[in-house]
Amino acid sequence: MLEKFVKKTTFTSHQDFIDNYEIIVPEQFNFAYDVVDAWAETDPQKRALCWTNDKGAHRDLTFGELRTLSDKTASFFQSLGIGKGDMVMLILKRSIEFWQTILALHKIGAVAIPATHLLTDKDIVYRNNAAGIKAIVATDDQNLIDHVNLAMPKSPSVEHRIFVGETLPEGWISFHQGVENAVSFIKPDKSNSNKDIMILYFTSGTTGQPKMVIHDFTYPLGHITTAKYWHNLHENSIHLTVADTGWAKAVWGKLYGQWIAGACVFVYDFEGRFIPDDMLRMISTYKVTSFCAPPTIFRFLIREDLGKYDLSSLEYCTTAGEALNPSVFESFYEKTGIKMMEAFGQTETAPTIITFPWIEPKPGSMGVPNPLYKMDLLTWDGRSAEDGEQGEIVFYTDEKRPLSLFMGYYRDKELTEQVYADHVYHTGDMAWRDEDGYYWFVGRTDDVIKSSGYRIGPFEVESAVMTHPAVVECAITGVPDEIRGQVIKATIVLAAEYKTQAGDALAAEIQEHVKNVTAPYKYPRVIEFVNELPKTISGKIRRVEIREKSK
Numbered sequence: 001m002l003e004k005f006v007k008k009t010t011f012t013s014h015q016d017f018i019d020n021y022e023i024i025v026p027e028q029f030n031f032a033y034d035v036v037d038a039w040a041e042t043d044p045q046k047r048a049l050c051w052t053n054d055k056g057a058h059r060d061l062t063f064g065e066l067r068t069l070s071d072k073t074a075s076f077f078q079s080l081g082i083g084k085g086d087m088v089m090l091i092l093k094r095s096i097e098f099w100q101t102i103l104a105l106h107k108i109g110a111v112a113i114p115a116t117h118l119l120t121d122k123d124i125v126y127r128n129n130a131a132g133i134k135a136i137v138a139t140d141d142q143n144l145i146d147h148v149n150l151a152m153p154k155s156p157s158v159e160h161r162i163f164v165g166e167t168l169p170e171g172w173i174s175f176h177q178g179v180e181n182a183v184s185f186i187k188p189d190k191s192n193s194n195k196d197i198m199i200l201y202f203t204s205g206t207t208g209q210p211k212m213v214i215h216d217f218t219y220p221l222g223h224i225t226t227a228k229y230w231h232n233l234h235e236n237s238i239h240l241t242v243a244d245t246g247w248a249k250a251v252w253g254k255l256y257g258q259w260i261a262g263a264c265v266f267v268y269d270f271e272g273r274f275i276p277d278d279m280l281r282m283i284s285t286y287k288v289t290s291f292c293a294p295p296t297i298f299r300f301l302i303r304e305d306l307g308k309y310d311l312s313s314l315e316y317c318t319t320a321g322e323a324l325n326p327s328v329f330e331s332f333y334e335k336t337g338i339k340m341m342e343a344f345g346q347t348e349t350a351p352t353i354i355t356f357p358w359i360e361p362k363p364g365s366m367g368v369p370n371p372l373y374k375m376d377l378l379t380w381d382g383r384s385a386e387d388g389e390q391g392e393i394v395f396y397t398d399e400k401r402p403l404s405l406f407m408g409y410y411r412d413k414e415l416t417e418q419v420y421a422d423h424v425y426h427t428g429d430m431a432w433r434d435e436d437g438y439y440w441f442v443g444r445t446d447d448v449i450k451s452s453g454y455r456i457g458p459f460e461v462e463s464a465v466m467t468h469p470a471v472v473e474c475a476i477t478g479v480p481d482e483i484r485g486q487v488i489k490a491t492i493v494l495a496a497e498y499k500t501q502a503g504d505a506l507a508a509e510i511q512e513h514v515k516n517v518t519a520p521y522k523y524p525r526v527i528e529f530v531n532e533l534p535k536t537i538s539g540k541i542r543r544v545e546i547r548e549k550s551k
Contacts, residue, residue, distance in 0.1 A: 001039060001262055002228065005221060009228070014359055017229075018371045023221050023403060030192055031220040032070060032106040035260055039063035048259060050238065050286060051096045053269035054278065059096060063259075066100060073104035075182035080135065080160050080173070084109035084191065087131050087157075087200070091115045091138045091148075091246065094269035097164045097175065098245045099255070101137055106198065106217075109191035113200045116246030117141055121150035127202055128155035131212060131410065137175065140165025145172075192217050200410060201248050203347045212410035213248075213347045220256035222350035222404025225370055227257025230343050231290050232316045232357045235262035238286065242268075242279070242293040248347040249321060253292050263290070276300045280309045287313035294321035295328055298340065299472065302331040311336060318343065320351070322540070323441040323459045326363035327467040342366050344393075344441065346427060349373070350404035352395070353431075353439050364463060365438040366431070373402045377431060390432045390442055390455060398423035430457060447543050449478035451486045456522055458543065464518040465490050468510050470498035475533050475541045479526055490524035491546050493533060502529040 002009050005024050011017040026034065039046055044064030052058040061069075082088060088110050092098040098114075105112045113131060117139065124147055127133060134157060138144055148161060149171070163172040192198070198217040202210035227233045231253070241253025258265050268282045274297065283291060291314060298319060314336070320343045329340050344366040345351040352375065355367035369375045376384050377391030385391030397405065405425065408416035419426045430442035442448065442457030449456045458476035465474045473493040478486035490510070494502060507527040514523040534545040 001035065001260060002224070004034075004038075005224060005260060006228075011358070014356065014368070017356070017358075021229075021371050023224060023372070025194065025218055025221060025403070027194070028190070028192070029194055029218055029221065030106055031217075031256060032103040033187075033191075035220070035256075036063055036070065036103055037067050039259070039262075040067035046262070047264045049096070049099060049265050049267065051267045051269065052282065052286070053094075054271060061096070061099070066103065069100040069179070070103035070107060071185035072179045072182045073100050074107040075185040076175075076178040077104055077108060077110065077135075078185075079178070079182065082108065082110055082135055082160075084188065085196070086110045086135070087113055087133045088135045088137065089113040089115050089127065089131075089133050091117050091119070091136065091144060092164060093117050093139050093141070094245055094267055095139050095164060096267070096269075097137075097139075100179075102255070107185075107191060108188060109196060111197050111200055113202070114246050114248075114250065115202065116244060117144045118246075119144075119147060121147040124148055124151035125154045126209065128158050130202075130209075131200060132157045134158065135160040135162060137162040137164065140167075145169050194218050197407065197410075199251070201347050211415065212412070214407045214410045215404065216407055219350075219404050220251075220260070222372065222402070223252060223257035224260055225257070225354070225372060226252050226343075226351050227261045227263065229356055230341065230351055230354045231258070231263075231292060231318055232341075233258060233261045233263040233290055237261070237263035237289050237315075238266050238313075239263050239290040240266040240268065240283065240288045240292070242274075242291075242297050252320075252345075252350070274300065276304050280304060280306070280311070283314060284310045289313055289315045290318075291316075292318040292320070295319055295324045296322065296473075298328050298332055299325075302328065302335060306335045314338065316357075317341070320345065323366075323463075324364055325463045325466040327463070329361075329363035344429075344431075344439070346429075348406040348425070348427075349395075349402075352393075362434075362436075362438050365434075365440050367439065368437055369439070373405075374399060377433060378426075385432065387433055387435050390430055390448075390457070392445055393427040393429045393431050393439075395425045395427070396423060397425065444543075447477070449476070449486050449488060451478065451481070451484045451488065451521075456488065460518065461488060461490070461514070461522050461524065464514045464522065465492065465510060465524065467517055468513045470494050470501070470506060470510065473533055475543055475546055476524065477543050477546045479547070487525040488522065489526035489528065489546075491528050491530055491533060493531065494529060 007022045008020045040063040048063045049061040102112045161172045162175050164175045197214045201213045243249040317338050318341045324342045339361050341355040343351040344353040352373045353366040355361045374396040379385050379391045431439045461476040462474045472495050475491045479489045481487040534542040
């Protein structure tokens with residue numbers, strides 16, 4: 001399958017990859033037809049999905065079964081008048097129906113809008129009206145159903161509420177009954193062009209209302225890089241990405257690139273909080289070979305006795321979603337012998353900076369540029385940054401628009417042009433490059449602290465603070481100071497065994513620790529111990545909220 005879309009699949013060096021990596025884009029590409037149905041044609045019994053949940057249920061789906069299920073689901077949607085260009089919001093957690101549903105929407109050219117089950121009725125009203133959502137497909141969660149129902153009087157565009165569950169709520173349509181009774185699917189003459197909108201994500205920004213990121217039908221092809229050249233997958237891989245289907249990371253790691261590469265996607269569907277022991281047992285029981293999670297997950301895993309679990313199947317581990325603290329990398333490597341391979345990207349892109357399998361990872365570095373993207377670091381005065389100099393990550397599209405770069409922000413030309421104009425996309429993320437060409441995350445442009453003439457990225461201080469054994473989570477912000485302009489503040493969540501020690505003595509100990517592991521001027525002059533950090537609905541730290549409280 002991979003050979004259909006990549007001119008050359010194996011490379012002898014990174015330079016060979018830069019020079020010769022090229023993705024073939026069909027004239028009318030549709031992931032559901034050209035990948036899933038193609039697998040079903042050539043190898044219908046090939047396992048595509050291995051699903052289990054925290055109640056002990058387990059189900060495998062082959063590509064042949066997915067073709068049949070997605071066809072029936074597409075026919076069901078057509079019977080409701082849902083077709084090309086219609087907006088359909090999917091609030092399905094990690095339920096198995098997500099995969100057949102998103103494939104069905106691709107087949108009829110409708111726009112899939114994955115969303116989290118944590119939305120309130122106000123969140124849902126905003127999304128319904130901002131995107132003009134026509135139908136909502138929701139899982140069996142009473143709190144979620146209540147919020148959707150409360151949103152309906154203020155959501156005139158929504159024509160259908162489709163329920164995935166057993167006891168049908170009033171005013172809803174049964175998903176399973178609709179799929180079961182569906183007539184034979186008739187493929188549209190032209191379900192899409194490459195430039196049509198395929199998927200829309202509401203980003204959970206740290207300020208303001210969520211933005212609507214739209215991607216076209218070629219978007220899955222950019223994730224060949226994700227699966228094959230970051231996750232390092234092959235046709236016998238069993239890959240687990242820890243992500244709810246409401247977030248873009250799910251299609252990064254649980255769908256597009258993985259199935260193009262021929263890997264099996266492993267899904268652990270659990271309710272409530274992440275429990276490290278359960279995740280480790282899943283990896284052991286189901287012989288997961290490839291694991292991807294944000295650094296926060298790895299921070300919890302390394303606190304477990306990993307010797308209790310059979311992790312012998314695990315070949316490769318990757319991380320993204322937030323910057324990786326070097327101390328976490330070192331501890332995981334010491335316990336497992338596996339080097340975590342980091343990458344950087346946004347909802348607006350595929351991975352753009354990657355630690356590729358053939359390069360040696362540097363703990364805490366994001367890696368090197370994805371050759372599909374023409375990248376630069378721009379300084380505050382608009383120059384290309386030199387080695388060791390901080391700059392904003394930008395991408396140039398004057399020569400070629402890279403695969404998986406977003407089309408813009410839906411229905412918001414002004415907002416789009418603020419970040420993407422004159423063939424330059426400004427990510428809003430700061431980094432620096434070392435002498436070997438590796439890139440290191442600094443922080444969002446708005447988060448950089450200006451103190452006594454220094455520009456200090458929050459991440460480098462957070463990394464230093466995180467090496468203290470008392471610290472589980474940390475957020476670095478700047479607080480106003482008459483003399484220095486700003487001083488560094490650390491807002492810290494302590495490990496359970498240290499919570500009783502919260503106070504001036506521990507704060508002073510952490511400050512001295514930071515002075516010893518990084519430049520002394522970067523130490524936090526203000527330390528606050530808290531029970532939890534304020535976060536967005538997607539789990540990103542809301543430094544803006546911490547800054548507001550510090551004024």
